Structure formats: structure tokens, C-alpha cells
Amino acid sequence: MASGPLKVCVCGGDNNSHLVAAFSASNPEAETRILDLNEEEATKWEEALEKEGGMVLTINEEGGTKREVKAKPRLVTSDPKEAINASDLIVLTTSAHDHERYLQAIEPHVGKNAVIIGLPGRPGFEYLCYKILGSKADLCTFLSFEEPSWTSKLVEFGVHVEATSAMQVLVGSIVRGRGICRRPPLMCLQMIHGSKPLFRPSRHFLEVTLSPNTFLRPAIIYGQWGNWDGKPVSEAPLFYFGVSQETTELLNTCSQECLDIAQAITTSEKVKMDATGVQDLYQWCMERFKGDYSTNADLYSMLTTIRQFSDLRHAMKEADGGLVPDFECLVEDLEAGLVVIKGIALITGVDTPKTDELITWCQEKVGKQYLVNGELTGSDVATSRCPQRFGLSTLEELAEGKSLEQ
Structure with a gap:
């Protein structure tokens, strides 16, 4: 892998956004930024992080046991430029309703090696990416997954999220652009999440x-x-x-x-x-x-x-x-x-x-x-x-x- 920390930008402010941000920020090899286009939410999240010194991720293990890990995102912002800057992975964790808004917001700041991930992406994700990113899309790599990586529960906004259950396997598509990914995206997602779920690529995005x-x-x-x-x-x-x-x-x-x-x-x-x-x-x-x-x-x-x-x-x-x-x-x-x-x-x-x-x-x-x-x-x-x-x-x-x- 490339030198330096994995730079991850998590886009959204819901429970799934908290989940992915916490998984990423709990990994010492990742530098995690959060983009929440709701300025009021972003401020609330940022203030909560400052007050508590980070996030708590509770993971429900097999057999009914629970494990808590600490997570420290680098920043929370409503400014797309600040959030996207040199990110290895841009992960859209919002509902499909918000994908278009986030893609439009980040488009001016997307570089030629961008990796944009829908977690989940939902059908038509690739069509939407090509439409909004225009000529940039041919350089980008897109991943789209069927479901969120875990079902989750937001215990306290900005501070505490619980990962309740994971699928055994999560299938996603990869559409590779002409740009060269600084990090292998599928391997990075697996590194962030650990052993569950197993991220598996499909042969074509239409299968997903x-x-x-x-x-x-x-x-x-x-x-x-x-x-x-x-x-x-x-x-x-x-x-x-x-x-x-x-x-x-x-x-x-x-x-x-x-x-x-x-x-x-x-x-x-x-x-x-x-x-x-x-x-x-x-x-x-x-x-x-x-x-x-x-x-x-x-x-x-x-x-x-x-x-x-x-x-x-x-x-x-x-x-x-x-x-x-x-x-x-x-x-x-x-x-x-x-x-x-x-x-x-x-x-x-x-x-x-x-x-x-x-x-x-x-x-x-x-x-x-x-x-x-x-x-x-x-x-x-x-x-x-x-x-x-x-x-x-x-x-x-x-x-x-x-x-x-x-």
C-alpha cells in the first residue's frame, strides 16, 4: 500500500455515517474526515467530538458479547473542499435520496484518482455518478454495495454508535476508471471493518x-x-x-x-x-x-x-x-x-x-x-x-x- 495513512472521507450524518466513520476512525492506519452537508449537524457533531474526545463504537460480537472501541475522526465539516482534500476513499453512507446532493457538492473537488463508494449504493448509482461527474467520471473508480456493512443504532449523536449485526458477505461492484487508485479500495474497506462482513466483488455492476x-x-x-x-x-x-x-x-x-x-x-x-x-x-x-x-x-x-x-x-x-x-x-x-x-x-x-x-x-x-x-x-x-x-x-x-x- 502507499505510504502514509489511509485518507477516508465519510459523507453523511445518519446512523450509518456514524457507523462507517467510527469503524474507520478506530483504525490507527486511517485518517478519517466526515462531510455532513447539514451545517447545523456538522457543528453539533464537531462540538460533541471536542467535548468527549472522540467517538465510541460498540460492536455486537457472536454469542451476545459486546466490545467497545474508541474512534477519533480528524474533523467534521460541512465544507466539501476541506473534507475531500486528497482522500483515498470517498464513502457515501447516506440514503440514496441524498446521493445526488453529495455528488454535486463534491464534484468540483474530486481529483483524477478519486474512489467513490456507495455503502450502500443502490441501483442506478453508477448512472448517477457518470451524469454528475461528467468527464471526470472516466478517471474515477466507483464501488457500489447492496447494503450497509452493518445494521446499526445511533446511541448518541456524534459520540456513540452501536454495530448490531453484519451480513456474512457483502457484494459490491467495481467500475475502474483510467485514474490510478492510490490504495486498493476493496482491501481498504476490509481493513477498516475487520473480518465482517466479507467484501466480495461482482463481475459487473449490473449484477449488484x-x-x-x-x-x-x-x-x-x-x-x-x-x-x-x-x-x-x-x-x-x-x-x-x-x-x-x-x-x-x-x-x-x-x-x-x-x-x-x-x-x-x-x-x-x-x-x-x-x-x-x-x-x-x-x-x-x-x-x-x-x-x-x-x-x-x-x-x-x-x-x-x-x-x-x-x-x-x-x-x-x-x-x-x-x-x-x-x-x-x-x-x-x-x-x-x-x-x-x-x-x-x-x-x-x-x-x-x-x-x-x-x-x-x-x-x-x-x-x-x-x-x-x-x-x-x-x-x-x-x-x-x-x-x-x-x-x-x-x-x-x-x-x-x-x-x-x-
Whole structure:
């Protein structure tokens, strides 16, 4: 590795940002800066660090034990120039909603050897990076992961974060630019986090885009609330542990539609690309949650026995003396998820009736419009990450991540 400390810039201010910043800053070989574009938040975080002398990261170990480590970020700032300066890794840890804002803020300061990581990146991350960074993008290296590295809980803002559970394996894509990375990015991420999760590269970013994780949450929400009568309930239903056999069938069908898209890409004569690394949902869960479920007899049995999710419930809000579902998360699941999948399906010529059904229901619940009569012509496509928003219309452009028009 290059001499001197690994320079990491963590972008964001939520619990995941605290988590990655703490992991990085607890490693003596890393120099960690934090970019929080919310000036008030950045000031609060900076003051908390000064008062407490650093951060505390609590890591939940196997067997129920907990381990605490100290973390000392170099600085917290809302100034992109100060944060980005000579960073080896720029890690976007925010929700997909904020990626565009952060990319626009850092663009003037991104150098030719920049490594930009979406942790998680969510579908369409590469399309967004190419669009915002323009000619700089060809020099940059992009990584995009399916999920955050750990589930986490923010105990005290700016001071204390708890890493509650990690996947066994976290798959991410690497799009290498012409610039020379000062540090091997995947190895650096592994160094920061330690043994968990195991960061594994995919063969192409479209394999991560078509990951089952894309449809998992919205399909479970639809399965729970698709026939809801609109009346408040007394308590939030269990999320994974409340999945029905009918919902499991929906998940399997959505999984097969993604596999059909991957097969169409793999067998196309227009591009030489192997997308057979896309897994069905059962295989995906087997690998990511290995050892954390009671049985793997079938998908239903596995989803309803993953221990780390035993207490996870549907997001709810108070209304009329009870609780009603909070569908706000579906906007991200649409714009950086299902709508991207549909856009790829349209270009590859693959029918996706269940994905269409999911999009139609979800967009109605959040008052958005993307899919109209089977086409992505709705008024809200412009805020999504579907390839059509970025002018991509061919399989070659899908695979490249950018328009090939000169």
C-alpha cells in the first residue's frame, strides 16, 4: 500500500455515517474526515467530538458479547473542499435520496484518482455518478454495495454508535476508471471493518443492480398491506417474521424476473457480459445470513427465522388513535430500486408483470408516477435513477453506465 495513512472521507450524518466513520476512525492506519452537508449537524457533531474526545463504537460480537472501541475522526465539516482534500476513499453512507446532493457538492473537488463508494449504493448509482461527474467520471473508480456493512443504532449523536449485526458477505461492484487508485479500495474497506462482513466483488455492476435486495423490502410491505382496509391497527406487525406464504411466492416471482433480465443480458450478442452471478433470493439469503437462521428448508422458513430480524417491525405512524403504515421508504425503493429494474427490463425486452404490479401499487401509496401503461413515462421519472432518465437506450449503454453518443 502507499505510504502514509489511509485518507477516508465519510459523507453523511445518519446512523450509518456514524457507523462507517467510527469503524474507520478506530483504525490507527486511517485518517478519517466526515462531510455532513447539514451545517447545523456538522457543528453539533464537531462540538460533541471536542467535548468527549472522540467517538465510541460498540460492536455486537457472536454469542451476545459486546466490545467497545474508541474512534477519533480528524474533523467534521460541512465544507466539501476541506473534507475531500486528497482522500483515498470517498464513502457515501447516506440514503440514496441524498446521493445526488453529495455528488454535486463534491464534484468540483474530486481529483483524477478519486474512489467513490456507495455503502450502500443502490441501483442506478453508477448512472448517477457518470451524469454528475461528467468527464471526470472516466478517471474515477466507483464501488457500489447492496447494503450497509452493518445494521446499526445511533446511541448518541456524534459520540456513540452501536454495530448490531453484519451480513456474512457483502457484494459490491467495481467500475475502474483510467485514474490510478492510490490504495486498493476493496482491501481498504476490509481493513477498516475487520473480518465482517466479507467484501466480495461482482463481475459487473449490473449484477449488484439486479440483486434480490432491490425488491425485498417493497414486496414484503406490499404483501402485508396490499389488501389493507385503511383502518388503524394496535401494533406494528413483524416484518420478516410476519411474511406469509403468499408473500414468499411474490418474492420468488420477482426474483425470477431479475434472473430473466440477467439471462437476457448474458445471452445477448450485443454485449459480451456474463450476468450469471445474479442470485435468486433463496441463494442470496443463504449466503448473506449463513448461520443466523433456524432452518433453510425453503425461502419462507428462512425469512421467518433469521435471528437478527426477529424483532424488526413495519414502519408505522400514529393516526386516529392507532397506527398506520408509513410508506415513506417506498420512494427510495422505487426511485433507486424497482424503477431502475423496470428501465433495464424495457431495454432488454423482458416482461416483468410482478415488478410492474409492485411499482403500480407503491407509486400510488406515495403519490408518485413513474410507470404509465407499462412504460416509464410518468412525471416523476426525472427524479429516479432509471437508465431512461440519463438518456440510456441500448444494452451497450446499460453495460457502460453512460451514453455512448459523441
